Amino acid sequence: MEIAVTTPAVPPSESVVSRMRPPSRIGDRAFHWLTLAMGFSVIVLVVLVGWQLGRGSQLAVTKFGLSFLTTSTWDPVAEQFGALPFIYGTAVSSLIALVIAVPLSIATALYLTELAPLWIRQPLVSLIEMLAAIPSVILGLWGIFVMIPWLRTYGFAWLKAALGWTPFFGGPIYGPSMLAGGIIVAVMILPIITSVSREILRSVPNLQREAAYALGATRWEVTRIAVLSYAKNGLFGAVVLGLGRALGETMAVTMVIGNTPQIKASLFAPGYTLASVIANEFTEATTDIYLQALFEIGLVLFGVTIVANLLGQLLLLTMKNAMTTRAVQ
Amino acid sequence: MINSSSTSKPAMEDSTSAPESRKPVSNAPEAANPAPAFRSRNLSIFYSNKPAIKDVTLDVPSRKVTAIIGPSGCGKSTFLRALNRMHELVPHTRVEGEVLFEGQNLYAPNLDPTLVRRRIGMVFQKSNPFPTMSIADNVLVGLRLNGVRNRKVLNERLEKSLRQAALWDEVKHDLGKPGISLSGGQQQRLCIARAIAVEPEVLLMDEPASALDPIATMKVEELIRELCAKYTIVIVTHNMQQASRVSDYTAFFFLGNLVEFDGTDRLFSNPKERQTEDYITGRFG
């Protein structure tokens, strides 16, 4: 065996190869670890939030236990802290918001994907995105000075005249109220439900529609049979995501809901939500236990919104998975 | 590279023929430097445990054009990419056997693939000049990102590479223009210039002309013949006429196996294996 001698195509002394730095394994490793650490920051963040909320509410949690969630008295002076009025307020305002927003959003999504002439679609989508970009505090501003006065004189008055015999629409009209809160939250969640629904509907394969048309179905029937039933899970996911958004809505609600910790049947009565009480009273919390109770409210809010978001994302995932398996078939 | 003794010639045994003494291939052009650029020994590559090429033993002659032909899925691209460890970009790959380049095993455990790829360049089927860079920046990106700063050196290399790629005259006044503003054939020659600029010893080409029109293809083929004076070239092609026009040696792959390897003229006029003959005459494709 002769000794190996390299004879490269270009003599190395004249070449540029010798001027090149040898590649650094360190560079690759370092960059990999750096980006990995940044990627995992989301996990760190979630843990951080849970930890801070837990730590800040520890005493309150041990002191009140589960009765925190069922007591309806919120009296900081007497150091009585029950979260029920806020749970009620968050639940009812979100429910109202969903009742108003879901039909409107899904119908709009349908309009955008199935019915609208092509030239309208992009402008309309842009308008909805603009609505989504309006900060909560500005919508609240409009709520206080425009929406509530109008509701007090017209909207609520009509409702009371028509439905005042029901417990929901009985009672005096002040203006700031649970119903006002629900309406403003509805406006805030319209864009997200519309946009997610639109994505879902767009992903329904055209084959479904074509098959239904081929059977002689009308436009509405095609929509109902081929599109809506196929997209059921996804649409439900969109609704749940909207709910998650509604639960956490803070500024606009705080400005129009009246901020009174009470549980009344009438929707015209002022209410209070989990997010609002934190926003209003956090800086006024004079005693430790008061602050701890507010931290605990934060914990409840965090838990509830996480569950809603988790559920919504999972529903969207199941629809995506179902679609890929169906496509394979 | 191991200096071969005078008895061994460029034509090498293929893995499936009966053991026979090494026969010189009489109509293969005599090489000035007969030692092989690559020696693959029992090379097998698995994607997720499925073999893409099996037990390939082949010597790629240096400073010659070697074509790799075969029907789609036969493993020719896999073998090509194994020569500069580009197949490793696919997850879950496994390699058995070795590839010797200049006497060194490319798959030695501590060898940085980046080093390998500086010596062994690659040109792809779809030309891909970097979209955010000018023509000049494209050519020089390999040098710059590897630490070469000297303006004089860079300008020299720029002109030299573009000349070698037969592109200099066409773009010398437009070096600042975006790389993607060139025509398809020009873009491919730009990619060749880019690959040459880092002064590799080998150019691997994966169907470099398949996306080009006939005139651009012709230019690229001429370029390949010119370049093989300086570089070892291995080209994968599904076009047999191209292989016979352009290459000195041809390897025929089928279903992951190297079926036959011989001087191009010899392989096309008088193939030893039945499968080779069937493919060449178009009985399957």
Added chain:
Amino acid sequence: MSDNLHTWRKIKSGLASSVATVAALLVITPLGLVFYHLLVSGIGSVNWDFFTHLPKPVGEIGGGMANAIVGSGVLLGLASLIGVPVGVLGGVYLAEYGGARTNAILRFVADVLNGVPSIIWGVVIYGLVVIRFKSFSAIAGGLALGLMMIPLIMRTTEEVLLLVPNGYREAALALGISRWKTILHIVMKTASKGIITGVLLAFARVAGETAPLLFTAFGNRFWNHNLHEPIAALPLQIFTYAISPYDDWHRQAWAGALVLVVLIFVVNTLVRVLTRGRTVSVL
């Protein structure tokens, strides 16, 4: 009989279409109403004073929101110091490294984080920073906004990086360029426009946030001279003025709202112009 049924089906279909059209109109009505009132109530008060003067003492007429506008800028700057690097590099990890399983989990967690009410971030930073340093501060406010930005920017960065064709990565690696340089100089450079628009969208989103600032930045009637002190912010000022009993402050709240909305819309339009065709949405 079948004729009647057919007609009825057609009527139903027509009705459904009308309902959908009406719904679409109703959805964009609030947008129109809000804009109308912003203009009507706000435009008169957006003047030189507004941009250059500090707020007057409680009850006095006049003054402006200069400190709030500057304060918002400072907070955004602070927020981006943590939000942009962590978000972009995290997005790089998701797009270029990471196994399928790990990345699915990280994406999921990022999406869930995006759904956390912004006031919770305020509570968290209050516990982490405000209590420790015993004061409200610009740093606390910037941190709260910055943490909010991380999952937003991470997802948009990942999206645009995945759009970069693999051919470019291969070509760079084949030149013997190391992986990290390939990602930094080739891939990210190709996607730079998309990355920037993702960051801009996060800015626009976070610029309008009030809740996380309520007990971190807290607000300030005067100029902020030290990042460890409370600082004014435009959305905070709007809120404080809106719920106050003073008419002049209400007037200024409308002006502030108009300015804020215009700024946000300018950024959004800029993004739309930059991404003509492709979608980068942060809804």
